[in-house]
Amino acid sequence: MSWLSCCRAEVHQCNVPCKKKLIVGKPINNGKSLRSFMHTLSLKTDDNKDKMAEEIRRIGKAKVSASIFTFRELSAATNNFNSNRLIGEGGFGRVYQGYIEAVDQVVAVKQLDRNGMQGSREFFSEVLMLSLVQHPNLVNLVGYCADGDQRILVYEYMPKGSLENHLFDLAPGQQPLDWNTRMKIAVGAAKGLEYLHDFANPPIILRDFKASNILLDERLNPKLSDFGLAKLGPTKGKDHVSTRIMGTYGYCAPEYAMMGMLTTKSDVYSFGVVLLELISGRRVIDVNRPTEEQNLVLWAEPLLKDRQKFTLMVDPLLKGNYPVKGLCQALAVAAICLKKDAETRAVMADVVTAIEFLARPKDNEIIDAELLNP
Structure with a gap:
């Protein structure tokens, strides 16, 4: 059975006809000005x-x-x-x-x-x-x-610090994030990327999307930060931007890390990595783990193909308190974001749709994770 089959029904429920998007925030309609400023930066400064x-x-x-x-x-x-x-x-x-x-x-x-x-x-x-x-x-x-x-x-000022502070190496007495909060953070981060990709003109590629660059307010609402490496996306029929390789190891998409080919799909890959971190509570690179578990994506790849091993990917700090269908769909979203071929990855608008569905409260679905393995 395909690892995706268990959540295919939920995915279909998410793929409803797109309604007209409500732009939250101010869209950028000054692409020429923005490119002109960046050109000035290169030539004059x-x-x-x-x-x-x-x-x-x-x-x-x-x-x-x-x-x-x-x-x-x-x-x-x-x-x-x-x-x-x-x-x-x-x-x-x-x-x-x-x-x-x-x-x-x-x-x-x-x-x-x-x-x-x-x-x-x-x-x-x-x-x-x-x-x-x-x-x-x-x-x-x-x-x-x-x-x-x-x-x-x-x-x-973001009083709750970064997402990284709430996922890894928790201080004594610090409560781990519950499942719903993790999905709420994923939704907000996805919406931030969607705005940059779809409503900015030209699109903006963040290029350094990672847990430490997702800041949290007093209600744990996420905001993307650190635009120092951000790049303007391709225009005029081009399918990518060629640029020097920057960013953080482990979060970079394969085509960007190897060839410097940057597109909005590069951010989508990074989102998939962060979603895996939210689900697993594991760092993208952790040299303190056994060799075969040090790279989060490489460790997760075979597990994503076997439904019986889904529970091995869940943060133990959740103590089994998560919705089974939600876990299945979250892993489905992460997997399609992490496709090695950029063209087959989801776009952020579709990711937002799926994650929003995931984040809806389902009080009757918080059950013991052992039910995944009858």
Whole structure:
């Protein structure tokens, strides 16, 4: 029996005729302007930091909705970037919690490492991309600073941190996410990607979709963050964008990781990886596991073909509290997102439809997982 057969009926129920889409947030209708800005970035700013700051200020005054802050303002907001305010750290730099009087808002202040991985072009790209998109599942850019050689981004503060903080290495006493919350997060993340792919003009490919870049508000609603590696999608009949390979190992689609061929389907693959993380509670790469289990996707591939092994893929922290049909469909969605051939992968609009169906409360379906193996 095909691993998909157990949920074929549910998939058919999801594939209802498409109704006219309600655009939540503001669609981008300025594709020419966006491409023009990115072209300007490549031709004029190069790696000259003074020119970069000047270009950002010029576009900021004309087009960008985010505020422009001085380094002094952000230093005051974070108590001189005090370590007590530190809420995150990575190859890009450090993130601090702060309060800015000018906007009367608690914020997250991301100070990029001047010698780090995220350069001036990536900084400019993130400012531009986040200033021109608006959706409930995309993090809001409050402002930025380009004083001298400082590169600082200011976001809305997301009090629950990243999805990564709630899936892996939980602190003592920290409650794991229940099944419905995991699916709710999957829905919101999928809607964010759908907006970037289908409503942006030209489409935007996030290129670094992963658990640590999905931030959660106080109600655990997800918002996509970190647009430093985002790229504009192909136009004028082209089927992909050729670009240098960036992103995070394990999340990158095969055609992109091997040949630098980037499309919106590359994000779809990354979504499939994150969905597997949500289901399994496993990191995409975990060197602390046995060799054959260290790569999540490679470990999951044979299990997806055997219905009797579905329960082996579920996070033990759920303690069997999940809907059997929901598990089956979630794995079906993950599998079609993880197709090695990009053309056979789902598009995000279809993923949203399927995941929304999955996330609907079904009180009578929370049963012991052992029923999958009678």
